[in-house]
Amino acid sequence: MKLKKEELLHFYRKMVEIRKFETKVVELFADGMIPGFVHSYIGEEAVAVGACSNLNDDDYITSTHRGHGHLIAKGGHMDKMMAELFGKETGYCKGKGGSMHIADVDLGILGANGIVGGGFPIAAGAGLSAKMRGTNQVAVCFFGDGASNQTTFHEGINLASIWDLPVVFVCENNMYGISLSQKEHQHIKDISDRATAYGIPGVTVDGNDVIAVYEAVKEAVKRARQGEGPTLIECKTYRHRGHFEGDPTVYRSEEEVEQWKKKDPIKRFRKKLLELGTVTEDELNSIDEEVDKMVEEAVEYAKKGKFPEPEKAVEDVYTDIVEEVRE
Amino acid sequence: MRKMTVAEAIREALRLEMKRDERVFIMGEDVGKFGGCFGVTQGLYEEFGPERVKDTPISETAIIGSAVGAAATGMRPVPEIMFCDFLTVPMDQLVNQAAKMRYMFGGKAKIPMTVRVPVGAGMSAAAQHSQCLEAWFIHVPGLKVVMPSTPADHAGLLISSIRDDNPVMFFEHKMLYGVEGEVPDEIEPIPLGKADIKREGEDVTVIATSMMVYKSLEAAKELEKDGISIEVVDPRTLFPLDKETIFESVKKTNRVVIVHEAVKRGGVGAEIAAQIADEMFDYLDAPIKRVAALNVPIPFSPPLEKYVVPDVKDIINAVKSIAR
Ligand SMILES: Cc1ncc(C[n+]2csc(CCOP(=O)(O)OP(=O)(O)O)c2C)c(N)n1
Ligand SMILES: [Mg+2]
Numbered sequence: 026m027k028l029k030k031e032e033l034l035h036f037y038r039k040m041v042e043i044r045k046f047e048t049k050v051v052e053l054f055a056d057g058m059i060p061g062f063v064h065s066y067i068g069e070e071a072v073a074v075g076a077c078s079n080l081n082d083d084d085y086i087t088s089t090h091r092g093h094g095h096l097i098a099k100g101g102h103m104d105k106m107m108a109e110l111f112g113k114e115t116g117y118c119k120g121k122g123g124s125m126h127i128a129d130v131d132l133g134i135l136g137a138n139g140i141v142g143g144g145f146p147i148a149a150g151a152g153l154s155a156k157m158r159g160t161n162q163v164a165v166c167f168f169g170d171g172a173s174n175q176t177t178f179h180e181g182i183n184l185a186s187i188w189d190l191p192v193v194f195v196c197e198n199n200m201y202g203i204s205l206s207q208k209e210h211q212h213i214k215d216i217s218d219r220a221t222a223y224g225i226p227g228v229t230v231d232g233n234d235v236i237a238v239y240e241a242v243k244e245a246v247k248r249a250r251q252g253e254g255p256t257l258i259e260c261k262t263y264r265h266r267g268h269f270e271g272d273p274t275v276y277r278s279e280e281e282v283e284q285w286k287k288k289d290p291i292k293r294f295r296k297k298l299l300e301l302g303t304v305t306e307d308e309l310n311s312i313d314e315e316v317d318k319m320v321e322e323a324v325e326y327a328k329k330g331k332f333p334e335p336e337k338a339v340e341d342v343y344t345d346i347v348e349e350v351r352e
Numbered sequence: 353m354r355k356m357t358v359a360e361a362i363r364e365a366l367r368l369e370m371k372r373d374e375r376v377f378i379m380g381e382d383v384g385k386f387g388g389c390f391g392v393t394q395g396l397y398e399e400f401g402p403e404r405v406k407d408t409p410i411s412e413t414a415i416i417g418s419a420v421g422a423a424a425t426g427m428r429p430v431p432e433i434m435f436c437d438f439l440t441v442p443m444d445q446l447v448n449q450a451a452k453m454r455y456m457f458g459g460k461a462k463i464p465m466t467v468r469v470p471v472g473a474g475m476s477a478a479a480q481h482s483q484c485l486e487a488w489f490i491h492v493p494g495l496k497v498v499m500p501s502t503p504a505d506h507a508g509l510l511i512s513s514i515r516d517d518n519p520v521m522f523f524e525h526k527m528l529y530g531v532e533g534e535v536p537d538e539i540e541p542i543p544l545g546k547a548d549i550k551r552e553g554e555d556v557t558v559i560a561t562s563m564m565v566y567k568s569l570e571a572a573k574e575l576e577k578d579g580i581s582i583e584v585v586d587p588r589t590l591f592p593l594d595k596e597t598i599f600e601s602v603k604k605t606n607r608v609v610i611v612h613e614a615v616k617r618g619g620v621g622a623e624i625a626a627q628i629a630d631e632m633f634d635y636l637d638a639p640i641k642r643v644a645a646l647n648v649p650i651p652f653s654p655p656l657e658k659y660v661v662p663d664v665k666d667i668i669n670a671v672k673s674i675a676r
Contacts, residue, residue, distance in 0.1 A: 060476035060654055112476070112653030123478045123652030139480030140438065141410050174409035175441070202410050204386035210409040276385060335659035342648050351646065351659065351666065 028236065030303050036078060036235045037298065038312050040070040040291045043094045045313075045320045046103055050093065050110060053324070054270045059110045061123045066094035068233075068265035071290035072197050073098035075238025075260075076165055079246045085133040085151040085164035087144030090125050091197075091264070092137030095167050100132050103319055104326035114337070115330030121341065133162075141202075142172045145181025145194070152190035152255070163191040163249040165242070171202020173216050182255065186223040191249035193242060196259040197232065203268045204276040217259040225255050232260025233290040263288075353536060359392045359529040361503035361539075362468075365510040366393070366430065368539060370400055373428060376514055379406035380415060380432030380468075389434045390470060390529050416442035416467065420450045423465040423519070430514060436471040436523065437480045439488075450519040451494030466513040466520045471499075472563060472613055473650045473661045474527040482650035482657075484562070484614035489521045490591045490623060496544055497590040499523040501565035503533040505588055508542030516544060525563045525613075545592035549601070553583035556671050557601040559624060560584060560611040564643075564662065568611055571667040580675045582609075590620050598624070599632055606637040609670045613661055616644035638674035643667050 047067045054063045066073070069091075077086065077098035088095040096106060101117075109116025109127050117127050128136035135151060138144050148166030155162035172178060173196060185192045196216050200207050213219070220227025226245070230237040238260055245256035263285035267274040298304050336350045356364065369376045378393060378400075384407035387394030397405040408415050412433060419429035433439055439446070446467070453461045473482040489497045496518055500506045506524065513520040550565055551572055560568040568584045575582055583601050587593055602608055608628055610621035621642040628640060643662045651657055 061652060062477060062481070109652075112655075118652070120653030120656060121479075121649075121651045123476065125478055125480065126652070139478065140441070142441075171410040174411045176411070176413050202381075203389075204382045204384075205407055205409070209407065332655045333653055335655050338651050338656040338660050339646060339648055348647050 032078070033298060033303060034308070034312065036074055036239070037294060037309060038316065039074040039078070039098050040235060040294065041313060041316045042103070042319065043070045043073065043097045044291055045316050046097060046106070046323070047093060049320050049324060051266065051270060060112055063110070063124050063270045064091040064268065065264065065266040065270065066091055068285065068289065069197055069199060069262045070094055071235035071238055071294070072195065072232045072260045072262055073167070075235045076167070076193070076195050076242045078239055079242045080163070080165065083133055084162050085135055085148070087135050087148045087151070087164065087166045088137045089144065089167055089169060089172070090137065090139055090141070091169070092127060093124070096127055096129070096134055096137070099134050101127070101129050101134060103323040107323040107327035108330045111327040111330065112332060113327060113330035114333040115326065119337065120333045142168065142175030142177040144168060145177040146184065148192050148194070149181045149185040149190055152185060152192040153188065155191055156188070161250055163193060163246050165193045165195055167195050167197060169202060170196065170198040170200065170207050170216060171205070171210060173219070174210060182223050182225070182257065185255040186225050189252055189254035191252070192255040193245040193249060194255060194257045195242065196257070197262055198259050199262050199264045201264070201268070201277065206276070215259060217257055220257040225257060227257040227259070229259040229261065232262030233288045233293065235290060235294055353534045355532050356503045356535040357530050357532050358503045358506050358524065359390065361507040361535050362392055362510055362524065363394065363396065364535070365507040365539060366396060367399070369511055369514045370396070370404060375426065375428040376430060377404040377406065377427065378430050378432065379408050379419065381408055381410055381434050383407060383432050388432065390526055392529065393432070412438050412441035413445055417445040417449065419465045419467070420445055420453070420463055423463045424453065424461050428514060429465045430468060431465065432468045434470070435481050436469045436485050437483045439469060439485060446495070446519070447492050451492045455494060462517045463519045464517045466510070466516070466522050468522045468524060470526040471523045472525040472527055473657055476652055476654055476657060478652040479649035484523070484612070486521070486523050486590055487614055487618055487620045490620060494519065496520040496592065497523070498544060498588065499561050499590055500588055501528070501550070501562055501586050503531070504535045505542060505548065505586070507535055507539045509544065509588060511539065512541040512544050515541065520544070523562065528563060531566070542588070544589045545594055546589070547585055547587045547594035547597035549583060549597065550586050551582070551584040553581040553605070555580050555605055555675055556582045556607040556609060557598070557605045558582045558584050558609045558611060558667065558671065559598060560586060561590070561620065563613055564611040567662070567664050568667055570664045571671065574664065574668055575671055580671060582671055587624070593624070593627070595627060595631070598628065602628055602632045603635050606635050607674050608636070609641045609643060609667065609674070611643040611662060611667055613645055615647045616642055617647045619644050641670040641674055643670045
């Protein structure tokens with residue numbers, strides 16, 4: 026497939042956006058500016074960007090606890106994301122959600138998720154709705170290797186398969202669910218093998234190759250939009266950092282981490298672009314600088330925002346009922 | 353006596369029971385080499401090996417369901433669910449299987465399993481990692497529900513839970529894991545269904561669970577300055593509930609405040625209040641007050657979270673509203 030220069034630059038920019046955003050988040054978390062849990066997406070950027078680059082604004086995604094990358098790739102605004110991570114009223118969820126619950130429903134982002142495996146049936150439901158409403162929308166469900174052992178994996182994919190729902194199940198196989206390696210948590214090597222059980226296509230791609238992910242998801246999205254049902258795509262990748270910030274990562278070796286860092290999706294893609302001669306180093310550097318500025322602005326925006334008034338805690342539970350506040 | 357944290361006390365109780373009875377085993381997510389999400393099972397994998405400290409896939413239904421199957425057939429599993437919030441996932445195995453098997457089979461089965469579950473807010477973990485869902489389980493005949501506060505109570509009650517022939521839900525507050533207290537050199541089982549008076553007092557009975565026991569004890573110090581003496585009763589087990597100890601205290605003070613961290617609506621406080629109203633009406637000189645979380649999911653942002661969860665001043669206000 027011949028990709029246009031602007032598409033290639035878009036991939037690069039989005040991956041750099043995620044990397045720089047996440048690098049900043051790690052730093053701010055260590056400084057105590059971000060409360061709660063943070064799960065870094067560093068190292069897995071090619072999956073979110075390769076997948077979401079096939080989507081329109083009105084297509085849906087369901088995300089995970091490791092969701093910042095999916096949000097940015099789907100067009101989420103960095104400033105509102107950062108403000109949410111700070112717990113500010115100017116954040117995406119007015120400070121109610123935090124890292125694990127950022128959502129932008131207007132952009133089809135049906136939320137990060139604190140429940141591993143929570144997204145499978147929700148994505149199926151978004152696909153069902155698109156089908157019932159007669160639109161051309163698709164839903165992409167991101168999930169991890171660990172999540173593929175939840176009941177919802179089976180139920181969600183099976184349902185999508187029998188109803189030919191426009192859903193693409195995108196597995197980010199980073200080889201671990203917290204401390205447990207894939208070898209220890211399942212007997213298969215390729216999670217895409219499970220597609221057979223649902224009579225749908227299953228593909229495994231190099232998840233650190235943004236073009237490979239892009240092309241696999243492109244095919245799946247095409248199928249979905251044509252009413253041919255779901256696809257299961259497994260992207261082999263790796264998280265550079267611990268499961269959460271603060272994880273001592275005793276369960277994997279330094280060598281393994283170093284091996285995977287050599288396959289860094291952004292470095293690789295940058296090198297490839299330069300080798301192809303499609304873009305110049307200057308073009309890429311200026312993207313880097315633009316993104317640095319974006320991230321700085323996002324941090325400023327987050328810092329400037331106010332914390333929510335405590336009484337706001339009782340709002341947004343229901344559409345119509347607000348219970349009393351504390352005396 | 354020796355000093356131990358809640359986490360150490362739980363670990364010690366697990367060790368003792370695993371040494372005493374080879375049918376006892378642990379399973380859950382990251383409980384092995386990693387030592388548990390909160391470090392509670394640290395060292396047990398090294399001591400007892402992977403067969404008895406089992407790392408599971410992320411499959412809560414299989415964790416609980418296989419514990420039920422193993423318990424029904426001669427083992428005494430102690431599964432861990434990483435956060436209370438994730439109990440929603442294996443709910444069928446708990447509520448329809450574990451709780452009811454014995455009854456449905458006409459008393460022919462035993463399900464000796466103890467499900468350890470960290471609960472509670474306080475770390476900005478937001479709506480899906482902060483809940484206290486203990487009330488759901490007292491609503492299910494067939495389950496016992498334990499919710500201790502001190503290190504010694506965690507140890508003694510965990511031993512009794514593991515030795516119990518029924519399914520037991522054992523709720524531990526994650527913000528208490530690092531809290532220290534005295535633990536006897538010889539840890540003895542503490543019977544389920546026995547409350548403990550954490551502080552004697554004259555004017556108002558404060559019935560508090562888990563983290564709220566500590567907050568109530570703090571409130572007691574403040575209230576003392578205003579000449580109000582509260583008696584802090586820790587039920588320790590929510591089912592079976594030690595009505596006797598609670599009622600004795602009510603007879604003495606004639607005033608009751610119930611404090612828990614879970615949301616107020618449908619909480620354990622409602623059940624305890626109803627039982628007191630039912631049987632102790634003549635002894636009451638004031639309405640029973642409940643102090644609990646607001647009826648909302650736990651929000652992420654620290655000022656919101658702090659506001660939603662009950663605090664010392666809320667307990668003080670409630671006590672003052674009914675004190676003589
Ligand atoms: C139902 C449920 N069980 C357990 C957890 C705790 N938990 C959070 S992330 C995680 C590991 C997820 O592994 P994987 O799906 O491979 O995603 P990764 O973190 O590797 O991106 C676990 C066990 C949870 N949040 N929800
Ligand atoms: Mg994983």
